[in-house]
Each structure stands twice: as C-alpha cells, then as structure tokens.
Amino acid sequence: MNNKINLKYIIFLILSLLLIYGIWYFNNSIKTSKYIEPEIIATHYNGSNFVASETCMECHADIYNSHIKTAHFNTSSTAEKEHIKGSFKVDSNELNLKGVKLKMLEENNEYFQVSQPKFGDVSTTKSKIDIVVGSGVKGQSYLSWQDEDLIQLQASYFQPTSSWVNSPNFPDYSLNRKVDDNCLKCHVTFAKNKSESGIGNSYDRSKMILGIDCQRCHGPSEKHVIYHRKNPEAIKGEFVDNYESYSRQQRLDACAVCHSGLQGQHVKGNPFSFLAGDTLSLYSKNYKNVNSKIKLDVHGNQMGLLSESECFVNSPKMDCLTCHDPHKNQRAEMNTFNSKCLTCHDSNKVNRITENHIHDNQQNCVSCHMPLVPSEVMKLKLENDSEEIPVYIRTHLIGIYN
Numbered sequence: 001m002n003n004k005i006n007l008k009y010i011i012f013l014i015l016s017l018l019l020i021y022g023i024w025y026f027n028n029s030i031k032t033s034k035y036i037e038p039e040i041i042a043t044h045y046n047g048s049n050f051v052a053s054e055t056c057m058e059c060h061a062d063i064y065n066s067h068i069k070t071a072h073f074n075t076s077s078t079a080e081k082e083h084i085k086g087s088f089k090v091d092s093n094e095l096n097l098k099g100v101k102l103k104m105l106e107e108n109n110e111y112f113q114v115s116q117p118k119f120g121d122v123s124t125t126k127s128k129i130d131i132v133v134g135s136g137v138k139g140q141s142y143l144s145w146q147d148e149d150l151i152q153l154q155a156s157y158f159q160p161t162s163s164w165v166n167s168p169n170f171p172d173y174s175l176n177r178k179v180d181d182n183c184l185k186c187h188v189t190f191a192k193n194k195s196e197s198g199i200g201n202s203y204d205r206s207k208m209i210l211g212i213d214c215q216r217c218h219g220p221s222e223k224h225v226i227y228h229r230k231n232p233e234a235i236k237g238e239f240v241d242n243y244e245s246y247s248r249q250q251r252l253d254a255c256a257v258c259h260s261g262l263q264g265q266h267v268k269g270n271p272f273s274f275l276a277g278d279t280l281s282l283y284s285k286n287y288k289n290v291n292s293k294i295k296l297d298v299h300g301n302q303m304g305l306l307s308e309s310e311c312f313v314n315s316p317k318m319d320c321l322t323c324h325d326p327h328k329n330q331r332a333e334m335n336t337f338n339s340k341c342l343t344c345h346d347s348n349k350v351n352r353i354t355e356n357h358i359h360d361n362q363q364n365c366v367s368c369h370m371p372l373v374p375s376e377v378m379k380l381k382l383e384n385d386s387e388e389i390p391v392y393i394r395t396h397l398i399g400i401y402n
C-alpha cells in the first residue's frame with residue numbers, strides 16, 4: 001500500500017519535473033531561435049553596416065508602412081513599369097530635338113532609349129533604362145548601366161506636360177552624362193563608388209541602395225537591429241540616432257544636406273559621408289547660400305529660403321519638423337499645414353479685417369504666405385508654342401506677397 005503511494009508519488013514528481021523542463025526548454029528555444037542575424041546589404045565609409053529597410057518593419061511597422069508611400073522612399077527605384085511615368089505608346093514615345101531623335105521602347109518588360117544623331121555618325125545607340133530618379137511629382141530622369149559605369153539618359157519625363165523632354169541642362173545634340181556621387185547623394189540611400197572621392201561614375205552595382213530609406217536619415221542600423229532582436233524587452237532605442245537629443249542646427253542639417261539647392265560646396269570625405277547628427281558646415285560650404293530668393297529651381301533651396309523668413313528668425317525652435325512629418329506623405333494636406341501656422345500665430349491677431357481683405361483663421365494661410373512660384377530650371381518650351389511651361393514650387397520664404 002505504502003509502496004504503491006510512493007511509486008505514484010515518484011511518477012508524479014518525475015512527470016512534473018519533465019513538464020517544468022519542457023516549458024523551460026520551449027521558452028528558451030523560442031528566445032534563441034527568434035534571433036536571426038540581419039542581412040548586411042552595404043557598408044558605409046565609417047565602417048557601420050546597412051540592412052534592408054524591410055528589416056525595420058518587424059518592430060516599426062506603422063512607420064514603415066507610411067514611409068513607403070512618401071516621395072523620399074520613391075525617389076529612386078529599379079525600372080519596373082509601375083515606376084516609369086513616361087509613355088511608350090507609339091504616338092507619344094518620340095522626342096525630336098535639333099541634333100538628335102530619341103525613341104522610347106518597351107520590349108519584354110524592359111525599357112530602352114534609342115538615340116539617333118541627325119548629323120555626323122548617324123548610327124543608333126540603344127540604352128536600357130535601369131534606374132528611375134524622381135517619384136514623379138514634377139518629373140523623372142533615367143539612368144543606365146554601361147557595365148559598371150552609370151550614365152544619365154538624354155530623355156527625361158516632365159510632369160506638367162506628361163511628356164518626354166530633353167533632360168535639364170542637356171544640349172540639343174546627342175549626349176549621355178556621367179552620374180557621380182554628387183548627383184546620386186540626394187536620391188539614393190547609399191552608393192558604393194569605386195573611387196572613394198566619389199567623383200567617378202563606376203560603382204559596385206550590388207551595393208546600391210535605392211530610394212531614401214530609414215537609414216539615410218537614421219544612419220546604418222545593423223547594430224540597432226542586432227541589439228533589439230537579442231533584447232526584445234528593451235524599450236529604449238540603442239545604437240541608433242536620437243533626434244530629440246540633437247540641437248536645432250543638427251536637426252536642420254539632417255534635412256539641409258539635401259534641401260539646400262545644388263550650391264553646397266563639398267569639403268570633407270565622400271558625398272555620402274555626412275550622417276544625421278553631424279554638423280553640415282564641416283562637410284559642405286555655403287550650403288545656406290540664399291542668392292536664390294528669385295532663382296528657385298526644382299532642387300529647391302528650402303533651407304536657405306526658410307532661414308531668411310521672419311517666422312524662422314524670430315522663433316528659436318522652428319525647424320523643418322515644425323511643419324513636416326518625416327514618415328508621412330503630406331502632399332496637399334493643407335489643413336494640416338495651416339493648423340501649424342496657428343500654433344504660433346494667435347487667432348485673435350490673425351482674425352481681423354484689413355484695408356484690403358478679411359483675414360481670418362479659416363483661410364488657407366499657405367496659399368498667400370508661401371505661394372507657388374515658377375521654377376527657373378524645370379521649364380519647357382514646346383516647339384510650336386512660344387510660352388514656357390514651368391514647374392511650380394512652394395516657396396519657403398514665408399512672407400507677405402501681393
């Protein structure tokens with residue numbers, strides 16, 4: 001009798017121990033098997049590694065899903081049909097310039113520019129479109145690989161006319177232009193130039209990260225991903241930049257590196273060496289040049305213009321993020337922008353009848369105080385039409401206009 005109880009007791013004890021061990025083993029194996037080494041897709045000049053931006057989705061799904069709809073994410077891509085805005089239809093796929101005729105062709109889901117000079121050697125050249133530059137808000141340019149060398153094609157797409165045009169600043173005879181880091185730096189996350197100066201146009205094709213993704217603004221994040229995969233309970237972000245700790249100038253610089261127009265003169269490292277948190281004046285000279293008050297172009301100098309505005313000069317904290325959410329596509333969300341004006345401008349002061357008009361806080365502030373102005377560079381003269389068709393851009397010189 002006693003033995004029987006003992007046996008039952010022992011069996012029960014063994015089973016319990018097995019169960020506890022089983023639960024312990026199961027929990028731990030989940031923890032260890034959950035950790036997967038992130039795949040490295042390129043290495044920055046400072047030695048830190050980039051991972052694919054889908055990696056961020058695992059823990060930042062909301063930000064990831066809204067970011068992929070932005071002009072930043074879509075500002076460069078491979079040449080799939082859905083990314084190319086220009087038409088390949090028979091009646092709209094030609095561009096006839098003074099010295100060269102261009103024809104755009106689609107063959108088996110690949111896209112080409114066929115160029116035929118009108119003088120001298122008139123043999124044709126067929127170049128494949130490999131990379132699309134521009135989300136298409138105003139236009140797109142197209143790049144082509146010649147082995148490891150990257151060139152910009154002559155035909156670009158111009159949104160206001162929905163047609164093919166000669167690429168900005170190209171002559172009207174046949175030309176392909178070399179694409180170096182100074183062109184790519186604002187439209188891709190990373191490119192590995194064969195010469196570290198970034199002046200040549202030879203690249204390691206497998207190390208090109210298209211689109212402006214998370215790591216263009218937050219820095220290469222391999223260590224951050226490894227840390228948080230290994231420490232799923234951690235709630236504070238580690239090994240990643242923290243915009244909240246930045247000074248106003250650092251926050252501005254993180255955007256100004258690409259939004260100061262094209263006049264920024266390069267002084268340090270490779271054009272991709274600047275990362276958020278760095279001080280732009282150490283990498284680039286005269287990037288705050290504002291001589292473009294009248295001469296705005298498609299590579300709009302938002303930084304220079306904003307910094308000349310009364311709002312900016314008189315508000316110690318204003319930066320780009322006062323009005324822009326870096327993870328959202330906010331195009332044409334005028335109510336959002338107008339409400340930002342009223343966070344600083346007292347409704348009582350705005351609500352008044354002046355000599356010329358009723359000024360009230362229901363109005364579209366942006367339409368009068370940040371008007372659309374024609375671009376000086378992105379404009380087009382149609383052959384039989386003397387009028388120039390420009391692209392319009394939103395000036396960031398906030399002020400009183402007629």
Ligand code: HEC
Pocket residue numbers: 051052053055056057058059060214215218221222224225228229234235236237238240241242243244
């Ligand atoms: C395994 C989970 C995980 C992955 C993968 C991950 N993160 Fe994070 N990240 C976190 C956690 C946890 C925090 C801290 C909480 C928060 O701010 O959301 C964080 C915070 C951040 C912050 C804010 C830091 C701060 O202090 O302001 C940034 C920026 C960031 N992550 C970028 C990225 C990027 C870019 C990627 C992809 C390359 C990425 N993260 C992938 C878990 C992850």
Ligand code: HEC
Pocket residue numbers: 070071072074075076133134135136137138185186187188212216217254255256257258259320321324326329330331
């Ligand atoms: C690596 C360069 C780069 C950085 C850094 C950058 N931008 Fe941009 N930004 C671009 C380019 C290129 C475009 C044009 C995208 C397109 O339409 O193809 C753009 C477009 C925009 C637009 C227009 C979006 C639209 O819907 O048309 C806004 C707003 C903007 N950027 C704000 C910012 C802010 C704010 C920051 C800083 C947090 C920033 N950008 C940092 C390169 C950059």
Ligand code: HEC
Pocket residue numbers: 071133134135136137138139140141152182183184185186187257258259260261262297298299300301393
């Ligand atoms: C200093 C940063 C910078 C450089 C360098 C630069 N871009 Fe841009 N680019 C921008 C920004 C910012 C915008 C968006 C301008 C705006 O809306 O004000 C833009 C817009 C464009 C657009 C129109 C995009 C759209 O969706 O409407 C095209 C096309 C373009 N760039 C092509 C190029 C090409 C080709 C080169 C190289 C020869 C180049 N860019 C060099 C920053 C740059």
Ligand code: HEC
Pocket residue numbers: 053056057060063064065067072212213214215216217218243244321326327
């Ligand atoms: C154009 C630059 C830019 C890009 C691209 C970008 N971010 Fe950010 N991100 C910022 C800035 C600027 C802040 C700080 C916002 C602030 O302080 O108001 C920020 C803040 C964050 C934060 C912390 C605060 C928050 O909003 O939760 C996380 C996490 C983050 N980013 C993750 C990502 C991930 C993941 C991606 C890609 C899917 C991404 N970011 C793409 C500029 C960018």
Ligand code: HEC
Pocket residue numbers: 310311312314315317318322337338340341342343344345365366369370398399400
């Ligand atoms: C961060 C706070 C802030 C924000 C946001 C802001 N402003 Fe201002 N703004 C100011 C300050 C400060 C001045 C200086 C005059 C004053 O004190 O009223 C000013 C001046 C102005 C002026 C007079 C300009 C001149 O040249 O005399 C106009 C017009 C104006 N703002 C319109 C706007 C509009 C429109 C918006 C939204 C797109 C806006 N502001 C957003 C702070 C701001």
Ligand code: HEC
Pocket residue numbers: 338341342345349350354355356357359360361362363364365366367368369400401
């Ligand atoms: C129809 C065009 C128009 C709209 C819309 C408009 N404004 Fe104005 N605003 C003006 C003009 C013109 C002046 C200068 C003459 C005056 O004071 O009426 C002005 C002056 C100002 C000033 C100068 C400083 C002051 O108080 O005298 C501020 C600030 C301002 N506006 C803010 C705003 C804000 C915020 C909104 C949106 C709620 C807005 N405006 C909407 C045309 C406009």
Ligand code: HEC
Pocket residue numbers: 255256259300302303306318319320321322323324330331332333337340366370392393394395396
């Ligand atoms: C006072 C608010 C405010 C501030 C501050 C601000 N912006 Fe804007 N930004 C706007 C508005 C409003 C638009 C127009 C949006 C639209 O038309 O959809 C705009 C549009 C843009 C565009 C698209 C331009 C175009 O014409 O297509 C870019 C690029 C941009 N902003 C960059 C920046 C950068 C970079 C900074 C900081 C240097 C900045 N913005 C600061 C309000 C602001």
